Amino acid sequence: MSSELMDALTVLEKEKGIGKEVIIEAIEAALISAYKRNFNQAQNVRVDINRVTGSIRVFARKEVVEEVEDPRLQISLDEAKGINPNYEIGDTVEIEVTPRDFGRIAAQTAKQVVTQRVREAERGVIYAEFIDREEDIMTGIVQRIDSKFIYVSLGKIEALLPVSEQMPNETYQPHDRIKVYITKVEKTTKGPQIFVSRTHPGLLKRLFEIEVPEIYDGTVEIKSVAREAGDRSKISVYSENPEVDPVGSCVGPKGQRVQTIVNELKGEKIDIVRWSKDPVEFVANALSPSKVLDVIVDEEEKATTVIVPDYQLSLAIGKRGQNARLAAKLTGWKIDIKSESDARAMGIYSPETSSKLFLEEQKEQDE
CATH class of the missing domain: 3.30.300.20 (K homology (KH) domain)
Structure with a gap:
């Protein structure tokens, strides 16, 4: 460990936005564990890293007591006064116990901590960037495909496109460029995980x-x-x-x-x-491309009965009920479609009582 470490931490602080002091404190905490693990020591220790030179010192912390029961954690008053006559019972004495070859272990530990912190910082930056892009659209490149996901590169990270979010009429190949919608950004122990959709x-x-x-x-x-x-x-x-x-x-x-x-x-x-804020007009528009004769609204049930010409019934309902289903989703109203002849037979429709809106529209279309 040397001043080069301090210089490197300064550069990291500027480039990655990781606080220099935060990394030093993390290294000190990691070195305490490394010291205890490598030297089979169980005493209370403190590691100090010089902020200028990068030199490292290890201190054993011992409590001043009258009678020593555990020499790893305690020191007698007489022995403490031999170090400094001002020590009293209950004080904490720090004695340097830096091992001779601790530098090699320290350098190794520091490298691991810095690498980990840099990785965490990069993950944090990616998470912060993509959490703001939830419910947004991005262009990605298909990287690989398995039975559960298509992995789509969004530049800094691979997003997951689940099978359930893939369009049934599409096939995907590696290197395809596709637009995807970001549905969810999660923070996990392995970094941010991004889920995208095409549906x-x-x-x-x-x-x-x-x-x-x-x-x-x-x-x-x-x-x-x-x-x-x-x-x-x-x-x-x-x-x-x-x-x-x-x-x-x-x-x-x-x-x-x-x-x-x-x-x-x-x-x-x-x-x-x-x-339209008028459900009559909105529901009629939503059933496009079919022609609508009338819309009867039940406000309490949030339901509508729609009357269409007999020849337009299948168009209004759509293939497998799709047109009616989509119109209901679009408007938020339940839609029951009836043909003109059925509605007349049921007594719920006649041109004379039809909504003024449709009479006017019909007139415009006729003109």
Whole structure:
């Protein structure tokens, strides 16, 4: 151990942000264990590292007593006064017991402690960086694949993409570049562990934020997302500015913006609908692309009955109920879809009593 160690610790403090004093105290604590282990000593000792020269000294700490019962921990008053006449019963005497070849053990121990602290600091930096990126999107490179995870390099660390978070319509190969959504960052004994997803609705939301400037600057707001990854998604959007078309902004010129996202998600179909605080209008929009004749709302049950033309029933429900299911997720309302003829037979629908909203819309469409 020498002044070179102190210089190295100073550099570490600047580069890694690890306090020099913190490392020295850790080395001193480690040296106490090393001393007891290597020299079979059980007494109470203190290790002192000179902050300038880096020299190390070991001191045995003994309590001053009238009658010594354990010489490893105690010293007689007469013997203590031989060292310093001012010692009294109950004082602690420090006697240097630095072994001759302790320097080699000290250097080894210091190296281990510094390496460990540097590793911990680097892990801490990575954790701090990625904990702020939870619920964010990053581009990574597929490194390797096993039965449980795809390991995706995010630069400083490998993230885990579980099988359950992989899109069913995708195949992955090493060196593929993929966009992933960070779902969770955990601090473990082996360092930070990052879990990512390709199926999370948040991925779709972040992709729209990247592709649509109006969403990024807050002019258009994404209100809700419903997704069945790899197959179909619905997203509701809204703008306070009446001059801004939120749906058109997301679609983009000639559909370029939404097409970029569809390509990233390997052909996943995306319905973009206008959000409304009126559940009648919102539920009708959410069932796009089907035409809706009326929406009957039950506020208490947070449920709706939707009437559609007979020829639109299968479109409204969707393949395996997908369209209705996604619309319910998007709006937060239960949706029961009925054909016009069934609704008429049940006495719950007639054009004369239909919501004014739909009569007006129908008129506009006819014109």
